[in-house]
Amino acid sequence: MQIDEIALKPDLIALLGEKKCCFSLEDRWTYSFDASKERGVPDAVVFPSCSRDVCAIMGYAHGNKIPVVPRGAGSGLTGGAVPLNGGIVMVLERMNRILELDTKNLCAVVETGVITADLQTAAARENLFYPPDPASQAFSTIGGNIAENAGGMRGAKYGVTKQYVLGLEVVLPNGDLVTLGSKCIKDVVGYSMTELFVGSEGTFGIITKAILKLVTRPETVKTLAICFSSIQDAGGAVPLLLKSGVVPCTLEFIDAACLQAVLARGIGDELEQQIHGDTKAMLLIEVDGSAHEVERDAAMVLKICKESGMLSCRLARDPDERERLWQVRRSIHGALMGLCPQWLEEDISVPPASIPMMLDKLQRLAGAKNLRILCFGHYADGNIHLSVSEADAPLTPQQALVVKKEIFSETVKLGGRIAAEHGIGSVKKEYLGFNLDEPTLNLAMGVKKMLDPRGILNPGKIFPQQIWDKGYGSD
Ligand SMILES: Cc1cc2nc3c(=O)[nH]c(=O)nc-3n(C[C@H](O)[C@H](O)[C@H](O)COP(=O)(O)OP(=O)(O)OC[C@H]3O[C@@H](n4cnc5c(N)ncnc54)[C@H](O)[C@@H]3O)c2cc1C
Incomplete structure (x- = not known):
């Protein structure tokens, strides 16, 4: 059945009510892109406010074979939230409640439309810490982070999103709701299926709730911006640093051209005065922990970098200066777009x-x-x-x-x-073959078909066209 043969508008309004649906061209166009260059206009946009709404939409879409594309904030860089085949864009932004901050078990239970930075702020109020920090944290959602297994600056010490997902509530493509994992650190009940949905890019199910691990907030941090005359010098310092026992919380590198692009926008003025004229690479290193550990680790970082040919170093003196150093790093994407x-x-x-x-x-x-x-x-x-x-x-x-x-x-x-x-x-x-051989791709398609037999959830993503056609047929 073609979408225009289905009474999509009255059906969706009957399921969700008028206030949770948009059909005008302007609204549909607004949801036709993410932060990539991909484009595709949906037939409808829906804004569920609870898991029940999500089940209703998926049951309906499955029955009528209508494509559904889940969407958080649309900050993805690879077209994941773009409805290439039309259909329904399902925006999770209204499911944005932090349901529980469990300070005794160090975890949070959230709806997946929660903005990443809002969870971090709420955790910090309880002296807790949610480490994953993609540079898009001010606007990306927890659902998008889980679906992409987002990383961030603090990966050096704290890892990526998958290390913090203890459990999920997921609505499957046929509308069934499943709960996976639990607050228990040790849990071997059945297959470990939570991880299957982490990094599944909205192709296996709609993630509606998550149990996320929190850790205690480090007492303090020190941030150092260190200049080198070559990436080889900077690179020489890193293994020495890691072998020294120091586990930096962040270990970012920026080449001279990126640095110049940011400074040219007037961001990081103070830093500019400290940057040695011969700088070809900068390391932005942060160490966190107790005051004593941080003093010791920062001194070790400085010693090793000096021995590796450091040209100059800027140590943030207060939280404002630290924020300005991070502003330099977070502004690179925007500054390059300006170029x-x-x-x-x-x-x-x-x-x-x-x-x-x-x-x-x-x-x-x-x-x-x-x-x-x-x-x-x-x-x-x-x-x-x-x-x-x-x-x-x-x-x-x-x-x-x-x-x-x-x-x-x-x-x-x-x-x-x-x-x-x-x-x-x-x-x-179309480039997946660089890393995955055909049997591996066939295995992935087998899992996809088992979860989504009608191929309605985020079609046109992840699988090379040839593998998709082999799995679902080419019409
Ligand atoms: C300036 C900028 C900086 C960035 N920095 C980083 C970075 O440091 N690290 C990093 O990893 N990424 C980064 N990104 C990429 C992007 O922000 C992340 O991938 C983020 O996790 C996407 O979240 P979102 O809410 O915007 O998801 P969207 O873009 O809306 O969706 C991303 C994918 O997740 C799926 N999805 C969304 N919500 C759900 C859900 N509830 N259930 C199932 N599937 C869902 C979508 O279908 C899509 O496939 C950056 C992007 C920008 C624009």
């Missing part, structure tokens, strides 16, 4: 010790093809974010394709992965 809105942007990971080698390969590629390649990322996680253009213009789509394949192929040669924390979505699905 050239049409970058080819990639998010790759390699074993951390291979970062200098990968950056070297990228600079060689830039030289050979007259490209600009700007890099920053999470050093300890081996995660490089890179933006590519021609020296004086955006890449043509054909050039972008060639460059992308070359970057992925170099990544794989170093044992790396083509997606680190921004997911596959629609943007990278």
Whole structure:
């Protein structure tokens, strides 16, 4: 059945009421994109306010074979929340209640439309800490973070979202509601299915509630911005640091071009005066813990960086200065967009010790093809974010394709992965073969078909078209 043969508007209004549905072109257009360049206009947008609403929509969509695309804040960078095949966009933003902050068991129970930063603020009020901190935390949702297994700056010490998900409530594509996991730290009842939904990019089920682990808030932090004359020098410091027993909470790197792009926008003025003229790479290192541990660790960081050829160091003197240093890091994406809105942007990971080698390969590629390649990322996680253009213009789509394949192929040669924390979505699905062989892709399709036999939940994402057609047929 075609969507226009179904009475979508009256049916959805009957299920949810008028205030939870939008059908005007303006409203539908508003939900036709995320933070990627992908576009697709839905037939309807719905705003459920409880799990019951979600079950009703999914039961209806399953019965009528209508595509449904879950959406949090739409900050995804790989097209995950874009309705490429039309259908219904389901926006979870009204399911934004923190249901419980359990200070005795150190966990929170939340609806998944909660904004990441709101959970962090609520936890901090109880002297607790929710560590995952994607740079989009001010607007991204917990549901989007879980669906993408989002990482962040604090990954060096605290890991990524999956390490904090104890349990989930999920509405399956046929409208059934399941609860997975629990508040128990030890729980081997049945298969461990919670993890299956973490990083599933809205293709296995709609995550409606989550039990999230919290930790105690570190007493204090120290933040250091350290300049080096080469990424090799910066890279030399990292293994020494990690071997020294210091576990930095963040260990970010920024190349000179990214740094200049941010400073040119007037962000980080004070830092600019401290930056040595020969700087080619900066490490932004934060250590947290008790006051004593932090003093000791910061001194060790400084010692090792000095021995590794540090040019200069800026130590944040107070919380405001610390925030301004982080502002530099968080502003990179926006500053690069200001330079050239049409970058080819990639998010790759390699074993951390291979970062200098990968950056070297990228600079060689830039030289050979007259490209600009700007890099920053999470050093300890081996995660490089890179933006590519021609020296004086955006890449043509054909050039972008060639460059992308070359970057992925170099990544794989170093044992790396083509997606680190921004997911596959629609943007990278045809490149999955760089990391996954056909039997693995067939296995993933088998799981998808079992959970979503009609292929209605977020179609057009993750799976290469050929694998999708093999699983669901090509019509
Ligand atoms: C400036 C900027 C900085 C960023 N920095 C980081 C970073 O540091 N680390 C990082 O990992 N990412 C980062 N991102 C990417 C993005 O913010 C994250 O992927 C984030 O987790 C997406 O959350 P969202 O609520 O916006 O999800 P959306 O973009 O709305 O959706 C993302 C995916 O999750 C699915 N989804 C959303 N909610 C649900 C749900 N309740 N149930 C099932 N599926 C769901 C969607 O279908 C889609 O596939 C950044 C993006 C921007 C624009």
